Amino acid sequence: MTDFAATKAMFDLPDGVIYLDGNSLGPLPRAARRRVDEMIAREWGEMLITGWNKAGWMAMPMRLGERIGRLIGAEPGHTVLGDTLSIKVYQALASALEMVPGRRVVLSDSGNFPTDLYMAQGLLESLGRGHELRVVAPGDVAASITEEVAVVMLTEVDYATGRKHDMAALTARARAVGALTVWDLAHSAGALPVDVSGAGADFAVGCTYKYLNGGPGAPAFIYVAPRHADRVRPALSGWLGHEAPFAFDPDYRPGAGIERMRVGTPPVLQMTALAAALDVWDMADMADVRAKSAELTEMFMAGVAADCRDLHIVTPRRPEARGSQVSLRFEHGYAAMQALIAHGVIGDFRAPDIMRFGFTPLYIGESEVQGALTILREVIAGRLWDRPEFKVRSAVT
Numbered sequence: 533m534t535d536f537a538a539t540k541a542m543f544d545l546p547d548g549v550i551y552l553d554g555n556s557l558g559p560l561p562r563a564a565r566r567r568v569d570e571m572i573a574r575e576w577g578e579m580l581i582t583g584w585n586k587a588g589w590m591a592m593p594m595r596l597g598e599r600i601g602r603l604i605g606a607e608p609g610h611t612v613l614g615d616t617l618s619i620k621v622y623q624a625l626a627s628a629l630e631m632v633p634g635r636r637v638v639l640s641d642s643g644n645f646p647t648d649l650y651m652a653q654g655l656l657e658s659l660g661r662g663h664e665l666r667v668v669a670p671g672d673v674a675a676s677i678t679e680e681v682a683v684v685m686l687t688e689v690d691y692a693t694g695r696k697h698d699m700a701a702l703t704a705r706a707r708a709v710g711a712l713t714v715w716d717l718a719h720s721a722g723a724l725p726v727d728v729s730g731a732g733a734d735f736a737v738g739c740t741y742k743y744l745n746g747g748p749g750a751p752a753f754i755y756v757a758p759r760h761a762d763r764v765r766p767a768l769s770g771w772l773g774h775e776a777p778f779a780f781d782p783d784y785r786p787g788a789g790i791e792r793m794r795v796g797t798p799p800v801l802q803m804t805a806l807a808a809a810l811d812v813w814d815m816a817d818m819a820d821v822r823a824k825s826a827e828l829t830e831m832f833m834a835g836v837a838a839d840c841r842d843l844h845i846v847t848p849r850r851p852e853a854r855g856s857q858v859s860l861r862f863e864h865g866y867a868a869m870q871a872l873i874a875h876g877v878i879g880d881f882r883a884p885d886i887m888r889f890g891f892t893p894l895y896i897g898e899s900e901v902q903g904a905l906t907i908l909r910e911v912i913a914g915r916l917w918d919r920p921e922f923k924v925r926s927a928v929t
């Protein structure tokens with residue numbers, strides 16, 4: 533059984549704050565501060581460029597990929613870190629499309645995160661081969677996986693509503709009609725058990741700054757199923773994905789397996805923080821995290837349903853149908869969230885009217901949920917949000 537008091541002690545959380553936004557940016561792991569300080573002093577400062585070899589910087593994308601691979605059910609040696617998630621979506625989709633040359637449809641859903649759809653739109657336009665991005669309602673995805681579809685590109689857990697797709701069932705359906713799958717695990721990795729291998733996913737991508745607590749700007753990850761790993765052509769053929777980067781060969785030859793999905797110089801400082809953040813998983817069991825998350829999200833929804841009639845719960849009440857967040861629709865959601873933040877409860881807002889709250893058992897427990905509910909009741913019942921300063925929109929919401 534995971535000791536959640538012990539995992540909570542591994543994070544540096546400010547006093548007087550209930551942090552319900554770990555689904556957007558995980559908090560600072562205490563060890564990250566020390567490890568980054570040490571890395572700067574001993575490695576960058578003293579080793580200078582020899583750190584690439586001596587401190588093993590160049591091997592970090594594979595080494596950390598290995599640790600993340602364990603959290604998503606990947607076969608060893610088939611996950612690598614680098615770039616941003618937007619780039620990894622592009623790369624996975626481009627490689628997948630080349631493997632299904634006779635088909636022209638990329639299927640996604642209207643709950644997908646905009647950047648995933650934007651990257652697909654840009655890629656399909658660059659390809660110029662008449663591909664169509666078909667975006668259907670989340671509930672219509674299964675029925676829309678037909679023999680026209682080349683690639684099914686989905687995010688397992690909807691960033692706005694928290695609704696969760698059945699990854700195994702949809703992947704099986706795609707395989708049955710000869711389509712490939714690209715799964716975005718941005719709101720899954722570190723939040724719930726994932727089994728890319730068991731599901732038979734072809735490609736998976738995700739970020740490490742949300743539930744994996746790697747810090748703002750931490751690199752993304754990509755997984756390619758072993759059956760494809762030595763066959764895929766990386767659309768972004770960067771030098772670090774070359775078979776022999778330091779041969780400085782003018783012609784590109786892809787590296788072995790997942791290494792070919794690397795592009796350029798890895799972000800060593802960010803990976804140092806991420807390595808420290810991943811240590812928490814040595815103490816936590818994902819099944820325990822999932823069970824606790826189901827309890828905390830249900831407790832929050834029950835409190836909202838009982839006392840905040842103006843707020844509409846858009847997250848599924850069935851635990852297996854949601855991720856680790858609760859989303860509430862409220863006409864004055866932006867101002868209400870600013871009022872909550874001013875009163876020490878941090879969540880976030882997604883246009884046009886969604887208030888999001890992430891529940892991360894590694895450092896959030898029942899007392900935080902009850903504390904957040906108390907403040908939410910005050911903000912809603914007392915219309916504390918109805919002040920001009922809470923209605924001024926910042927760049928990041």
Ligand SMILES: *Cc1c(COP(=O)(O)O)cnc(C)c1O
Nearest residue numbers: 616617618645647687691716718
């Ligand atoms: C958070 C998130 C992103 C963010 O992409 P970046 O390139 O890291 O900014 C992309 N897709 C999904 C589904 C997300 O939840």
